[in-house]
Amino acid sequence: MVPGTSSAPFLTGSAGCSAGKGSARPKPAARHRVALVAGRCLVSQADTVLALIRARRRDDVVELVRSVARDASLAVAVTLLADVQRKVGDRWQQNEFTVADEHAATAIVDLALTAACFEAERHPNTSEGTVVVACAEEEWHVMPARMFAEQLRVAGWEVVFLGASTPAEHLQRFLAADPPTAVAVSCTVPLYLPGTRRAVTASHAAGVPVLAGGAAFGKAPDRAAAIGADAWASTPDGAITTLTGWASNRPPLAAPIVDDAPALAAGAERPPLVERAMSTLASRFPPLAHYTGWQRARTREDLDCILRFVEASLLTGDDSIVTDFAPWLTSILAARGLPDGIVPLGIGVLRDCLPEGLGEADRLLAAMNAPN
Numbered sequence: 001m002v003p004g005t006s007s008a009p010f011l012t013g014s015a016g017c018s019a020g021k022g023s024a025r026p027k028p029a030a031r032h033r034v035a036l037v038a039g040r041c042l043v044s045q046a047d048t049v050l051a052l053i054r055a056r057r058r059d060d061v062v063e064l065v066r067s068v069a070r071d072a073s074l075a076v077a078v079t080l081l082a083d084v085q086r087k088v089g090d091r092w093q094q095n096e097f098t099v100a101d102e103h104a105a106t107a108i109v110d111l112a113l114t115a116a117c118f119e120a121e122r123h124p125n126t127s128e129g130t131v132v133v134a135c136a137e138e139e140w141h142v143m144p145a146r147m148f149a150e151q152l153r154v155a156g157w158e159v160v161f162l163g164a165s166t167p168a169e170h171l172q173r174f175l176a177a178d179p180p181t182a183v184a185v186s187c188t189v190p191l192y193l194p195g196t197r198r199a200v201t202a203s204h205a206a207g208v209p210v211l212a213g214g215a216a217f218g219k220a221p222d223r224a225a226a227i228g229a230d231a232w233a234s235t236p237d238g239a240i241t242t243l244t245g246w247a248s249n250r251p252p253l254a255a256p257i258v259d260d261a262p263a264l265a266a267g268a269e270r271p272p273l274v275e276r277a278m279s280t281l282a283s284r285f286p287p288l289a290h291y292t293g294w295q296r297a298r299t300r301e302d303l304d305c306i307l308r309f310v311e312a313s314l315l316t317g318d319d320s321i322v323t324d325f326a327p328w329l330t331s332i333l334a335a336r337g338l339p340d341g342i343v344p345l346g347i348g349v350l351r352d353c354l355p356e357g358l359g360e361a362d363r364l365l366a367a368m369n370a371p372n
């Protein structure tokens with residue numbers, strides 16, 4: 001699908017295999033004592049940390065972040081590390097960082113976060129309660145969940161951290177065995193909101209209320225309410241207010257506001273739909289005929305990804321999931337040299353192949369394709 005390139009996966013799958021156009025490692029800067037500045041502008045500090053990471057100065061990163069936690073707070077250190085991670089994500093999106101660059105950066109950020117946690121002063125345990133923090137099924141963005149979990153711990157809560165992608169059934173058994181005050185479910189990418197909804201249902205089956213958070217929920221409580229979460233928070237302070245209330249007064253468990261039947265129906269149609277779309281794409285996009293098996297598999301995955309964003313939108317009743325997705329996808333593809341019309345072409349093919357009865361999915365695909 002990409003004229004003039006040999007590796008030509010179609011949509012987002014291209015991101016995972018690109019060489020990365022600006023991935024050359026900068027020359028190590030002259031060794032200098034890292035400025036330990038709690039009050040300094042975090043944006044420039046994030047640039048400093050990123051430069052240190054690129055120069056493979058792991059220990060300097062750890063020392064800098066520890067000092068921020070010591071001199072300011074864990075919250076300030078987390079804000080700094082989150083800024084760094086966003087920059088890493090932006091560079092990956094722009095095809096300047098490979099996945100390997102991202103992994104190398106995240107590994108150092110992980111270590112720095114651990115060091116900051118040991119440095120930060122922990123409030124004496126107020127015995128308010130225990131919170132289990134988990135990522136939704138299929139969600140592998142552990143770092144955001146951990147950033148949140150560690151701040152909760154420092155605030156005096158007992159935290160049990162389950163890490164990445166926890167299957168809903170296993171979460172339910174875990175919670176039922178020793179019910180905590182609450183479970184905090186983290187979801188970073190809207191693709192994993194269906195798994196988050198299953199986590200909510202499983203937690204409720206164990207009688208435990210759910211606090212939802214993470215970038216996939218956007219900036220308002222609506223998506224969390226749609227999938228039945230009992231509360232949503234975007235900051236540790238907001239979370240603590242809710243959790244403190246729950247510790248003294250367990251809330252009645254909420255029910256989802258949006259019916260999941262349309263999303264499930266669309267999900268059931270997805271595999272045959274993707275196959276039909278691959279055939280149609282072959283007739284509308286001749287280079288597909290020359291794709292390798294690997295490239296065809298990536299193309300299939302990418303069509304699947306578009307449909308999963310549509311399902312997430314159906315599940316939450318929130319069109320902004322698809323309207324935000326389209327420009328993101330376009331920027332990913334543009335950075336990898338794909339032609340301008342590639343996103344509308346893929347979406348148009350999916351629309352033409354939709355079976356009867358998926359009118360809402362069709363409407364969302366049209367919204368995805370509408371010019372901003």
Ligand code: B12
Pocket residue numbers: 012013015016078082083085086088089090092093102106138139140141142143144145147148184185186187188189190211212213214215232233234235236239325328
């Ligand atoms: C590192 C990383 C990965 C790593 C994660 C490793 C790890 N240990 O976490 C790996 C390699 C696994 C990965 C994979 C993918 N990634 Co990624 N990843 C990132 C990256 C660069 C950093 C993540 C991070 O550390 N964030 C830390 C901070 C920045 O996150 P935060 O949301 O602000 O977190 C705070 C709050 O949300 C809150 N919070 C979090 N959870 C909770 C929970 C509760 C209850 C509460 C109250 C608060 C709360 O507290 C946090 C701290 O303050 C992000 C970039 C980004 N902007 O986040 C991309 C990013 C999230 N990834 C992205 C994508 C697309 C993917 C993949 C789909 C790529 C692919 N084609 O395979 C896969 C999905 C894998 C999966 N199944 O989950 C996109 C998502 C875009 C979108 N439209 O949503 C991003 C934004 C990159 C980009 N700029 O395009 N990724």
